[in-house]
Amino acid sequence: MKTIVGLIMLVTSALSHAAAEGDIAPLFTLQKLDKSGSYSLATGKVIYLDFWASWCAPCRVSFPEIIALQNDLGSDRFEVIAVTVDENPAAATRFLRRYDIPYQILSDPDGVVAGQYELPGMPTSFVIDPQGSVSLRHSGFKPGDMTSIRLRIHQLLETAL
Amino acid sequence: MKVKLVISFCVVCLLSLAACETVQPWERGTLAKPEMQLSEGLNSSLFDQVYDSKEASSGGSGAAGAGCGCN
Numbered sequence: 001m002k003t004i005v006g007l008i009m010l011v012t013s014a015l016s017h018a019a020a021e022g023d024i025a026p027l028f029t030l031q032k033l034d035k036s037g038s039y040s041l042a043t044g045k046v047i048y049l050d051f052w053a054s055w056c057a058p059c060r061v062s063f064p065e066i067i068a069l070q071n072d073l074g075s076d077r078f079e080v081i082a083v084t085v086d087e088n089p090a091a092a093t094r095f096l097r098r099y100d101i102p103y104q105i106l107s108d109p110d111g112v113v114a115g116q117y118e119l120p121g122m123p124t125s126f127v128i129d130p131q132g133s134v135s136l137r138h139s140g141f142k143p144g145d146m147t148s149i150r151l152r153i154h155q156l157l158e159t160a161l
Numbered sequence: 162m163k164v165k166l167v168i169s170f171c172v173v174c175l176l177s178l179a180a181c182e183t184v185q186p187w188e189r190g191t192l193a194k195p196e197m198q199l200s201e202g203l204n205s206s207l208f209d210q211v212y213d214s215k216e217a218s219s220g221g222s223g224a225a226g227a228g229c230g231c232n
Contacts, residue, residue, distance in 0.1 A: 055193040085187040114187040121186045 019117045021137055025049070025128045026116040030106040033089055033096075039104050041081065043132040046156045048149070050082045050125040051114055054095035059123045062141040063099055069150065070103045077130075077157055081106065085114050085122070125149070129156050 019025055025047075029040040041047070050066060052059040070080045080103035084092040089107045096105065108114055117126065120139045127136040127149065136152045138145065184192065191197065195206065 051187065053187070053190060055190045085190075087190055091190075108187075111185065111187045115185070119186050122189070124186075 019126060019134050019137065021134050023134050025126060025132055025134050026113070027132075028113045028116065030083065030108055030113060033084060033092055033105040033107045039081070039106055043128075044130055046078045046130060046153055046160065047128040048078070048080045048125060048153065049128060050080065050123060051085060051108075051117070051119055052082060052123045053085050054091045055086070056122040058141040061143060062123055062125075062145075065146045067099060067102060069146065069153075073153070073157070075102075077160065078153065079103065083108050083113060085109070085111055127152050127156065130160050 025041070027041050029038050031038050041049070048066070048069065050062070052062070066080055066082070070078070082101075082103060083106045085108050086092040087109050089109060092105070092107065117124070123141050124137065124139045125141075126134050126138075129135045135156055136149065138149060198205070
């Protein structure tokens with residue numbers, strides 16, 4: 001009986017390696033959506049990593065607030081990285097036409113990085129500290145959610161001084 | 162004979178489990194298309210447009226959703 005329980009625990013622990021708060025954020029390299037090259041996630045800055053898709057209604061709500069976040073905090077010590085999981089990158093490009101995006105948009109059409117981060121829903125965002133640890137994981141998005149996200153980012157920026 | 166039948170049935174059931182696959186949240190782009198909605202999305206849109214034109218009103222006939230598995 002103990003052996004069976006042990007085996008079940010081993011299998012479930014192997015399966016559940018989602019990037020939870022306190023974990024080291026998996027590093028990755030992805031193509032930029034505009035195909036102008038690739039981009040690698042690196043440590044050293046506070047990062048807001050956002051997984052989104054053109055077909056995801058709450059993502060539309062989140063976009064103006066994420067743009068404002070990057071514009072407000074500048075790019076010296078903070079960076080937004082948005083990863084689209086659209087299977088058809090053209091759909092993501094069409095979606096972005098209505099916005100003036102001040103940050104990197106990467107494309108993950110096969111969901112490889114999304115799988116590494118084991119997203120519980122769409123959109124999901126991660127606040128990553130300068131050491132590369134996940135400080136906050138946020139799933140879904142509705143008006144008002146950005147308040148707690150901004151608070152955590154400000155805390156990280158203050159402690160990193 | 163009966164035992165063999167039961168074993169065969171169990172084997173078929175176990176094999177059919179292999180056909181089950183979880184659609185991950187980031188793979189739901191196809192499911193989010195209007196034509197994949199249970200309420201016959203395209204017909205429903207056409208009906209809504211005709212209804213809204215006749216009644217000179219719009220909205221209030223349902224909730225928006227994108228099948229993204231959030232909230």
